[in-house]
Amino acid sequence: MANPQGLEFRFDWESAPGVRAPELRATWARLEVWVGGTCVTQVEDALTASARNSIYVSLYPLAEWIAYNWWLLVADSRPLALDRAKWSASSIVGRRDLYAKWMFHHNLRLIGEGMPWPDLTIIPDIDSCHLAWFGDAATPPWRTLRFLRFGHAELPLDQIQGALAQFVVAVLTRLAEMNVTATSLETEWERVTGLAPDEVQFCTAAGRMGLDPFAEDFDVDAALVDASHSLDSDLLTDFLNAVDPGRIAAGVQWVEQARSKVMAARTQTPRYLAELRGQQLVANSDEPPWSLGYRRAAAVREAVSLIPGERFPVLEYFRVLELAGDDLGLQAVGGLSGAGTPVVVSSQPGSSTSKGFLAARALWHQIQANGAPYLITNARTRKEKAERAFAAEVLAPAVGIRGLLPESQVVPAHAVESISRHYNVSPLLVQHQIENQLGLSIET
Numbered sequence: 175m176a177n178p179q180g181l182e183f184r185f186d187w188e189s190a191p192g193v194r195a196p197e198l199r200a201t202w203a204r205l206e207v208w209v210g211g212t213c214v215t216q217v218e219d220a221l222t223a224s225a226r227n228s229i230y231v232s233l234y235p236l237a238e239w240i241a242y243n244w245w246l247l248v249a250d251s252r253p254l255a256l257d258r259a260k261w262s263a264s265s266i267v268g269r270r271d272l273y274a275k276w277m278f279h280h281n282l283r284l285i286g287e288g289m290p291w292p293d294l295t296i297i298p299d300i301d302s303c304h305l306a307w308f309g310d311a312a313t314p315p316w317r318t319l320r321f322l323r324f325g326h327a328e329l330p331l332d333q334i335q336g337a338l339a340q341f342v343v344a345v346l347t348r349l350a351e352m353n354v355t356a357t358s359l360e361t362e363w364e365r366v367t368g369l370a371p372d373e374v375q376f377c378t379a380a381g382r383m384g385l386d387p388f389a390e391d392f393d394v395d396a397a398l399v400d401a402s403h404s405l406d407s408d409l410l411t412d413f414l415n416a417v418d419p420g421r422i423a424a425g426v427q428w429v430e431q432a433r434s435k436v437m438a439a440r441t442q443t444p445r446y447l448a449e450l451r452g453q454q455l456v457a458n459s460d461e462p463p464w465s466l467g468y469r470r471a472a473a474v475r476e477a478v479s480l481i482p483g484e485r486f487p488v489l490e491y492f493r494v495l496e497l498a499g500d501d502l503g504l505q506a507v508g509g510l511s512g513a514g515t516p517v518v519v520s521s522q523p524g525s526s527t528s529k530g531f532l533a534a535r536a537l538w539h540q541i542q543a544n545g546a547p548y549l550i551t552n553a554r555t556r557k558e559k560a561e562r563a564f565a566a567e568v569l570a571p572a573v574g575i576r577g578l579l580p581e582s583q584v585v586p587a588h589a590v591e592s593i594s595r596h597y598n599v600s601p602l603l604v605q606h607q608i609e610n611q612l613g614l615s616i617e618t
Contacts, residue, residue: 180329181208186203203230209329212325216321216322218319220313237346250383252553253276262306277295301330303331379410384419401422404426404429406547412549413425416501416553432519436511467561472571485596495517505532527603575607585614586616590608590616
């Protein structure tokens with residue numbers, strides 16, 4: 175049955191007498207991949223000068239790729255740090271860096287095996303999953319098919335996980351029916367599905383760091399276990415999404431020291447947060463994270479009776495302290511001190527503008543967490559996108575910026591500098607607001 179809201183693999187088994195490998199021959203099929211109402215495998219065939227929705231491939235390599243990359247496909251959100259245009263397989267041609275490594279775990283075209291896979295990338299978020307597909311500008315010289323569709327969708331993670339698992343099971347069933355057994359796919363899938371609950375938690379944790387849990391050494395295993403014992407669930411998830419996998423133990427130590435510094439802080443009572451605690455907005459199911467951030471920022475500014483052109487005194491709400499850290503992914507720890515005052519501890523020294531932006535991100539958490547400790551990181555999940563959008567809009571609202579600009583579609587560079595001083599934020603933040611919210615360009 176078609177699923178207009180999710181990922182779906184539609185296929186019919188085909189005979190392939192000329193294919194020698196038994197697992198490939200047994201699973202030869204006509205395949206359609208659908209995301210929502212879009213057929214990702216729609217192709218133009220140069221031989222017939224016609225378009226169709228299907229490709230002819232063996233499903234075994236795709237099922238094996240899913241099985242071997244399972245924990246990354248359901249937990250590794252780190253590739254979200256890349257601009258979506260770089261999710262295409264063509265963007266990593268000739269590269270051997272970390273970004274290229276990411277794509278080999280998340281992009282179907284890189285399965286290879288001499289088959290025409292769509293340029294489809296699958297990247298999980300917190301409880302959703304991003305799928306992006308890229309058509310071909312022209313028919314590549316080494317094949318006769320040109321993929322036609324471009325698009326992006328964000329769908330529930332559990333639906334994607336279910337569709338991938340169902341596909342693997344269907345391929346394994348076909349192999350059993352054709353008396354093809356003892357394959358590497360069968361072995362790997364038994365390993366994935368035969369884990370105890372605590373082992374699933376460990377593998378998910380490794381996946382969040384972009385690691386294969388079945389291939390890492392003992393030191394990483396031990397550090398992951400220690401981290402799970404030291405950090406609460408929410409802190410652990412945010413920690414794993416951002417920490418350098420080679421610095422897990424040092425990262426845990428820094429977080430614990432920063433939390434102690436928060437608790438021990440002796441500060442004057444900052445401006446009270448009670449007036450902002452009621453700003454609990456509910457996100458719409460299909461609402462972009464930045465939209466939620468912008469809406470909450472508007473509610474917060476309204477709660478303290480600020481007009482768009484006024485500066486938000488965010489540093490009056492927080493004491494910003496420092497504790498040197500060597501992992502740039504772990505940017506700050508925040509929470510309430512023993513005296514009940516909000517404190518945020520930064521891992522890096524910063525200017526007043528960077529401290530202001532950090533405090534604005536902390537304000538988002540303080541409203542959300544209601545006093546529970548939290549971690550501010552460089553991750554790019556929905557949570558961080560909403561948090562950064564909130565910080566930018568609460569500090570320098572787009573409407574306020576528009577009122578300070580000349581009536582022109584091109585903004586003078588000096589105006590950006592002037593507005594950044596007015597709101598005490600970085601010029602980059604103002605530029606982001608002008609380009610992304612107001613849709614204006616800045617002179618070069």
